[in-house]
Amino acid sequence: MDIIKTPHDALFKRTLGDKEVAVDFLQNYLPDDILTEIDLTDIKVAKDSFIDRELEESFSDLLYNVSIDGKDGFIYVLFEHKSYYDKMTPIQMLGYIIDIWKLYHKQNKNKKLLPILPILIYHGDKKWNLGSSLSELIETIPAAISDYIPGYNYLLYDFSSYSDAEIKGQIKLRLFLKLISHIFDDDFDNGLREVLPLLIELRKKTTGLEYIETVVKYILNIGEEISLSELDRKSKNISAEGSAVIMTIAEKIYHDGREEGKEEGKIENMHEMIEFALELKFGLTSKPFAKDIKKIRDYEKLREIKVAIKNHDSLDELVKSIDV
Template identity: 25%
Template sequence: MAHEHDTGYKLLFSDKLMVRDLVQGFIDEPWLRQLDFDTLERVNGQYVTEDMRNREDDVVWRVRSGEDWLYLYLLIEFQSTDERFMALRMMVYVGLLYQDLIRQKQLPPDGLLPPVLPIVLYNGDPRWRSPTALSELLPKLPGFLAALQPQMRYVLIDEGAYPEEVLLQQPRNLAASIFRLEQPLTLDKVKTAVDALELATRPEEYKTVRRLVAIWLRALLKRNKKYPMLLPELEDLQELRVMLSQRMEQWAEGFIAQGEQKGRLEGRLEGEARLLARLLTRRFGELPAWVEERLNAASEEQLATWSDAVLDANSLTEVFAEPPASH
């Protein structure tokens, strides 16, 4: 799942319009909104370290800034699991980026290192809890020693921390639309989010991002846990939206049928467990708690096996074919 998340997001955020909306919509810093995001350009994020090991950042972009320095570099890492030492990892990634810029002689005329905006984009569950600053991973130190320690902090964008009503306040923000689709899906929410996304990407400048979102969305719906939706390999968001509308009724029927089937199975298992409990009680007296737990969690095959054993067994342990766990 983590690999699918990284691959899908690398695809989405290979488009500068998606990167623009992520930064402008989810980093609360007015100064960033003044940057000329039309100048965004992708930067090579693959390096060879000093010990000859390869390292590839998820996404690296740069954007032209003001008069004092030429570029601001955006280093975006995608996470689907909480990582306690993420601040340390980001410090390493920024260091590798700087080493590569020096090696490639891509520093500005003044020879100073360009600023880097490190971003961690997290779509996992539960919410992110790890430190966002390297100092939080170090012990309390005297002032002299503390000043000598490396400093690193990153911007965390935790998708699940944004309620839907907050995301709806940015109806034309591409990143907000993606976040909505990453949240638990219902038929109505899928349709509403896809409709808004398709409407926002109708201008010609969104031609590339429409294709990228269509590919990503098709994969997202395919791996839906409750009821996967298989769609043809369309690479245009408008075509996918039309196909999605046609499949909505089929998807709804699948949810209903799946729920009814699950309900019938659970009801049958509950009835079989109650019947077996009565037989066990008549043979062996009041049932201990561990037996009740086994019956409540049993599969259909287990109940059938225990029902066959109840007539010949001399004890509850023999019925269940193994000693109970200690309580």
Template identity: 25%
Template structure:
């Protein structure tokens, strides 16, 4: 049974849903068979498909892209599949350049691990894209190199040449995906990515994945999948309540799947109440510490400046514990907070008068 999506602490809801789903071999297999050219699908020994460790996306860009690397046997060697899902709603003009960088990093790691290689294994670059406009930028690396004159033909043999394999899940785009190859969960996840942030489309188009969603929720791993889907939908449709999203899903599925949705919604509400109670207990404990500290300060110093009082009431628990240890030795209320008192500069001595020289 797949691990709960709560186990993964990732950079964004898109990353969490994508990684949780397609890091499971059966769903990754369906995605690749749906996206790749048929001759490649026929040549790969899919029983050898495995998930590779590591990410090649720059740390600063992980809020915009997430990647997944897979490999399988093909012929006498291996083929690698480098899959990126975009988290942004705009088209990045130089995305094919970034993909080239990531592919080079993967080849670098492969050659470092296998220094006796005399040929590089093929890498298929797959981009999963969703935006308001659909993909409008270049897909081929050579198309982003600025050489448009008669010299271009002479330059092309010296320019890297590869093309993105695009899976465009934007509204109204087919993306050249063979839907029949996708698993039910794969279909639902790609659809969820496509309607991300669009509340009207979520409600209007839920019927497009009704049969797939029903199949997902009736499976043995249905509750884990439902939790992942609900977390994603709640994070990307912030104006909709848990009950509203649950109601939209319930209308699209059969009675057995509806029961799974109701069960998961009850669990979400139960966790929410428990979290609220825990936060309330912590808040009450912090307020109690603050009031006790103010009473001790008043008993010791007679009065507490308004600024000191306000800072204590706004402090977190760790700060209050530190202040409590200082209260018996600090000479002023300000120093209880760690503020040194006003420093008095030592009086400067007047310059000594020069004695007149005796002549």
């Protein structure tokens, strides 16, 4: 069941894109000496992504604007969600840091660049063992040369190595961290045991319903490619109340997905009918216009275009009458 194309990204953005959860994460996991230098009172999401489209399946990111030592600064969080670790990730992260500075310079040409605190959240089925410094990827060099070699340190969080007792924070943050720490388990039952009580608690808060839906979509997409019936069985074995919460949302997702599929089918059929009608009436010269029509996803708009084809004898007149 293809519910969302990038479930890792959706969960990450829905969680740490929330100002309250972001502050909760940073207050619980940043080292004390760093926290004393940062004021999180007016934290803002400055930009939600610097990731290239082709890498969205492997990375998600958020850039926060904060006060560092009384002046503007940034915290950049990169979430790697490959099933394996990649030694080039710190270099990838350095590229994004440079992109942030380029963007800031473009917008503030006469100002010094702002400091950026880099954080890497690693989410894979193997323990991260590449350290927390770019220099660890570079061959050992004499001290006289080392000052001239680019390098930086980053804060690393691999929650797969955290016990459930070590995962701290408010409900949404704990739910997110427990999910990513268990989702690659061979048996997701342990993850469900940790997640279900939090879902029950969150269900009682009116603000938590959309987030629960994001969580359930994530489980259905990532967790063992689990089916609805299997999810129902597993959750009932753990908690009848938790099962009721999770299955209500899961069935809604399944129903919405089917309805969306029906609508997509109607739109594709209409595209084919319009393309056939255009070629039949105006010949192959209508091909470019038919290509533009395929970008339209509004079914009612497509029906209007189908009627307009009948009412125009000139392709030029038809094109002018329609706002594509």
